[in-house]
Amino acid sequence: DVKVTQSSRYLVKRTGEKVFLECVQDMDHENMFWYRQDPGLGLRLIYFSYDVKMKEKGDIPEGYSVSREKKERFSLILESASTNQTSMYLCASMSGSNQPQHFGDGTRLSIL
Amino acid sequence: TQLLEQSPQFLSIQEGENLTVYCNSSSVFSSLQWYRQEPGEGPVLLVTVVTGGEVKKLKRLTFQFGDARKDSSLHITAAQPGDTGLYLCAGRYSGTYKYIFGTGTRLKVLA
Numbered sequence: 001d002v003k004v005t006q007s008s009r010y011l012v013k014r015t016g017e018k019v020f021l022e023c024v025q026d027m028d029h030e031n032m033f034w035y036r037q038d039p040g041l042g043l044r045l046i047y048f049s050y051d052v053k054m055k056e057k058g059d060i061p062e063g064y065s066v067s068r069e070k071k072e073r074f075s076l077i078l079e080s081a082s083t084n085q086t087s088m089y090l091c092a093s094m095s096g097s098n099q100p101q102h103f104g105d106g107t108r109l110s111i112l
Numbered sequence: 113t114q115l116l117e118q119s120p121q122f123l124s125i126q127e128g129e130n131l132t133v134y135c136n137s138s139s140v141f142s143s144l145q146w147y148r149q150e151p152g153e154g155p156v157l158l159v160t161v162v163t164g165g166e167v168k169k170l171k172r173l174t175f176q177f178g179d180a181r182k183d184s185s186l187h188i189t190a191a192q193p194g195d196t197g198l199y200l201c202a203g204r205y206s207g208t209y210k211y212i213f214g215t216g217t218r219l220k221v222l223a
Contacts, residue, residue: 042216100157101211
């Protein structure tokens, strides 16, 4: 069965810290995505990757970076965490266009 | 900028009632997907529509893609408590794998 695993369900960090969110998929999918979910705003795309070492900015990339060194792993990095980055973060993978995006269960990140 | 507006934002209905959720945009999409998300979990795909005017049925759920591929609707017949959740539409532009998600409709079906 398809599996997308996010490293933490809950995470609490302090302002200014560098934060790493990890995502691993076991489906050999080329495409991986990072979203943040906030009430009333749906999911907003931060970054996506369509191949190893390839990345493209989404709609809200400011304050974030990503790394994709291996096909199965896509990392989201908050370079210097700020309180407005407190949110639910969702990772997804997808094999191709019009195929399902398979989501992890999310990481609820709080920045104090 | 949010390009996909869903309505209503919240909906609370009795078991057995019918409902329709709308997903509207001024942009043309190559395809559109509907997801349902339950608390503590990631969204799960319900359907993908690709052709303008396309209608797909999934048991009591009927999905329609607008003729101009700018909007979509989800109709639930005889809603059940198990239908409770957050419904999200997501549109894909031609030539990209990027999806734009709607603002979401939170449905609660009361027994």
